Amino acid sequence: MTSRRRRRTRISLTSVLVVLALAVGGYALDATGVLGPDADAAAGPTAVATATVGTERDAPEPSRASRPTDPTVSTSTDTDAADARALLAALPVKGKAPGTDYDRTGEFGSAWIDVDHNGCDTRNDVLARDLSGIVRQGPCKVVTGTLVSPYTGATIDFVRGNTTSTLVQIDHVVALENAWRTGAQQLSQSEREALANDPSNLFAVDGRSNSQKRSGDAATWLPANKAFRCTYIEHQVSVKAEYRLWVVPAERDAMERVLNAC
Numbered sequence: 442m443t444s445r446r447r448r449r450t451r452i453s454l455t456s457v458l459v460v461l462a463l464a465v466g467g468y469a470l471d472a473t474g475v476l477g478p479d480a481d482a483a484a485g486p487t488a489v490a491t492a493t494v495g496t497e498r499d500a501p502e503p504s505r506a507s508r509p510t511d512p513t514v515s516t517s518t519d520t521d522a523a524d525a526r527a528l529l530a531a532l533p534v535k536g537k538a539p540g541t542d543y544d545r546t547g548e549f550g551s552a553w554i555d556v557d558h559n560g561c562d563t564r565n566d567v568l569a570r571d572l573s574g575i576v577r578q579g580p581c582k583v584v585t586g587t588l589v590s591p592y593t594g595a596t597i598d599f600v601r602g603n604t605t606s607t608l609v610q611i612d613h614v615v616a617l618e619n620a621w622r623t624g625a626q627q628l629s630q631s632e633r634e635a636l637a638n639d640p641s642n643l644f645a646v647d648g649r650s651n652s653q654k655r656s657g658d659a660a661t662w663l664p665a666n667k668a669f670r671c672t673y674i675e676h677q678v679s680v681k682a683e684y685r686l687w688v689v690p691a692e693r694d695a696m697e698r699v700l701n702a703c
Contacts (some may be wrong), residue, residue, distance in 0.1 A: 455489040517671035522703035525675040529696055532678070533687040537622040548625070549617050549637040556638040569612050571645035572599055590647035591672075592664040597647055610651040614642045614676045615686070621680035624686035632684065642680045659699065660691035671703035 528656045553563035561569075561581035569575055572586030584601045588609050617625075617637055619688075625633055636642060654662045664673050674696050681688060688696065 448476050457624070463498070463519070469498040517675060517703050519703075521675050522671060522700050525678045526697070528682045529688070529693065529700065531677045532681055532693070533624075534690055534693055535623070535687045537689055538624075538626060540618060540622045543621050544616050545617055546623060548630075548633055549628075550634040552637070553611075554638060555633060556633065563640075563643070564611055567640065567643050567645050568599070568609070570640070572609075588645055588647070590650065590666075591644055591669045592646045592650040592666055594666045595647055595667075607648045609645055610648045612644050612646045612651045612654065613637070614644060614673065615680045616656040619658050620684070620686055621686065623681070625684065628684065636680070636684050639680065639683075639685075641676060658689070658692040660689070663695075670699050674699045 478655060553565075555562050557566070559566070560570060565581045565583050568583040568586065569577075572583065572588050575583050575586035578584045582601075583599075586599045588597045588599055589595070592612075597608055599605075613620075615636075620633075620636060625636065628636070648663065659677060663670055678696060678700075680686075
């Protein structure tokens, strides 16, 4: 055999060995899953894993009402405003009833109770709904979270504690004393308790705004955040209609001005 034929034989054997090695290696990688059909997808953005604490089964049932995801931007629509104007036009217009015998706990029940029977009281339900990044102690108690107050647009870090909890308060959109003086005296005790704990009538807000508002109606107080006023008045009108309350003349006029600008 000539030297040229020997070289050709060695090259052919080498090529065969390389092909066999590639085949065996490819089979091994496929068997271990390294070259599975999702290998390219797993390297993309959708492969980023996220961790969750607890499960849907562990979490309390969600509150019945939602709120704007960004309270600094109005989520009111022309339809919402039109519906609110129609409801407002149908509300009775009267003067306020005497409020000398008003008793928050006696007339509207203690704050806060679990009217929706999800195992959590209303305050914790609203905190869980309105705050982001919440941390709970147990299944209900919200101990930390972040609020963007719909009434001012300011961001507040909520930390539960004797000196810090009041920075975030739960406001009744239709104040309970206002409700008492505009028809709630004619409601049953259970209806008043439902009103006091209705998620549609509740927002987590900055404590300063809640203190400034007190029991004011639309004629005496509106949120400083003008982008939220349409949503605020729409909720007030809806709650007054739902619980058969009335409006006083100045209150109605203020509501109309806001809704006409929505």
